Amino acid sequence: MRGRIDRFVRSRVIPREALLDGGGPAAAEALAELRGQAQEEGLWALPLPEELGGGGLGFRAYAELAEVEGASDHGPAALGSAPLLDVTMLARHGGTAVREAYLKRLVAGEIRTCYAMTEPDVPGTDPFRTGTRAERGPDGSWVVTGRKWFTSGVAGADLVTVMARTGGAPGDREGLSLLLVPTASAGFRVVRELPVLGTGGQYEIEFARVRVPADHLLGEPGDALTIAGERLRLGRTLRCLRWLGQAQRAFDLMCERAATRHGSRGPLADQQLIQSHVFDALLALRTTRPLVHEAVALIDAGRDARTEVGLAKVAAARMLQQVADSAIQVHGAAGLGPDTPLPGLFRTGRAARVLDGPDELHITSVARRVLRGYGRDGSGSGRSSGSGSGSGPE
Structure with a gap:
């Protein structure tokens, strides 16, 4: 399987990188063709759940394939494994309505998602200072206001998972939640593309009182970190x-x-x-x-x-x-x-x-x-793994 994926990426994806990098209708057509070929050859969505249309491969087994698949930035998208993070997150923490509405379509490649956490003028390493807010309306829905940036792939995304403050004030360790926002919602806007060392793909986005259904909260309020x-x-x-x-x-x-x-x-x-x-x-x-x-x-x-x-x-x-x-x-x-x-x-x-x-x-x-695993007595109790308690996404 590793050899088959390696040949697919090297012989089919890499020769089309310039076209895929350029974006637009031609890139979309080329990507659709590659996805069709991956499905025909039994290489589609290998690490995604079988019941959703994926290959059902466990993470450790998939890791052996991810290296050769990732030799091109376009490999995961062409082979259908790109939504692994979002599928895993929504399957674990999405409500019934979210799972039924989006999971199979994500695995099939019909829709795309992205993730928005960092904000302008706020260190990305300090999520406690998140300023984007989500306020609950009388009907239970959420109204999201704020800006995010360095959000990958949002220009072609149908959904964006946004970290927002549903309680407390910036700096508080509590009150952060994740909401799944359809990008077609009124008030959602792509502000600008942010080239990174001369190449695109990162964006600044704005939420201007974007209304989000109550059932699009992931987990419970305050579960974001x-x-x-x-x-x-x-x-x-x-x-x-x-x-x-x-x-x-x-x-x-x-x-x-x-x-x-x-x-x-x-x-x-x-x-x-x-x-x-x-x-x-x-x-x-x-x-x-x-x-x-x-x-x-x-x-x-x-x-x-x-x-x-x-x-x-x-x-x-x-x-x-x-x-x-x-x-x-x-x-x-x-x-x-x-x-x-x-x-x-x-x-x-x-x-x-x-x-x-x-x-x-x-x-x-x-x-x-x-x-933390080494006490003053020099016992070195943490020597084997170094793991310990802590909070936050690091």
């Missing part, structure tokens, strides 16, 4: 798996270049500085992969994986940036231009060290959690 924590740990681990696939792609390009490029002094592969790039990149890949799969195993077993996810997220983001940078160096000027995917892979690695929790957040969170 618990639900968001689940989502973030799973989401970060998924992204780490995909970054491994993208780093492997950059590594392969680097090695192919070194093996086939000749200069006045002979093949690049014979030069020690090139060999150093290859060695360091391979070392980074090989040492990061076990960290990521350790996090996968803990999440799959339902155990506390916060320390392992933090380690994996920092290591994988740094690793992708490092490997892509070495591949660019070996390619020379060609690695900076439009003829290889290397600029995009480097950009993804660099942005990954800020978005979805900056390195500093994960370093501090993991170190504090580990140190």
Whole structure:
């Protein structure tokens, strides 16, 4: 199965990346064709529940496939696994009406969702300062007012999950909730696209007294941080798996270049500085992969994986940036231009060290959690896992 997905991504998705990146009707048509091919070949929505039309593959088994699927940013969408986070969240925390209205359509690829948490002028690492508010009306519905930004993929989304304050004031640890908002609602607006290092896909959005049905609250009022924590740990681990696939792609390009490029002094592969790039990149890949799969195993077993996810997220983001940078160096000027995917892979690695929790957040969170396991007597009770209690989505 891993080989089949690898061939699908390399032979069908990657050749269409430029078209898919461009968006518009042509990209939508190409994506629809790829999805049809994935369904015909039995590769569609492998990690999504079987009863909803997916493949029913468990997370640990899917992790072995997610790397090759994620070698292209468009792989998960073409193969139907992109809504895994939203399907998992809605299946666990959505009410009956939400589950019946959206889950099967999500798995079928008929509708798309996105997630809005961060706000302008509010540190994304501090959800307690969320200012977006949701007030309850006499009929039980919610009226949402506020702004979010760095919301991925909202331009083509049918639904957006928004973190809003349903009680208390900004800074309070209580009173945060998640609401599922149809983007066709009156008062919802995409304010602008926010290019990240020159590429699009992130947006600022506005909720101007958007009315949301009462049954579109996820969980209970005040449950946002618990639900968001689940989502973030799973989401970060998924992204780490995909970054491994993208780093492997950059590594392969680097090695192919070194093996086939000749200069006045002979093949690049014979030069020690090139060999150093290859060695360091391979070392980074090989040492990061076990960290990521350790996090996968803990999440799959339902155990506390916060320390392992933090380690994996920092290591994988740094690793992708490092490997892509070495591949660019070996390619020379060609690695900076439009003829290889290397600029995009480097950009993804660099942005990954800020978005979805900056390195500093994960370093501090993991170190504090580990140190709590060591008492003054030096017993080191937390030495085996470093996991501990805590609140918030980190």
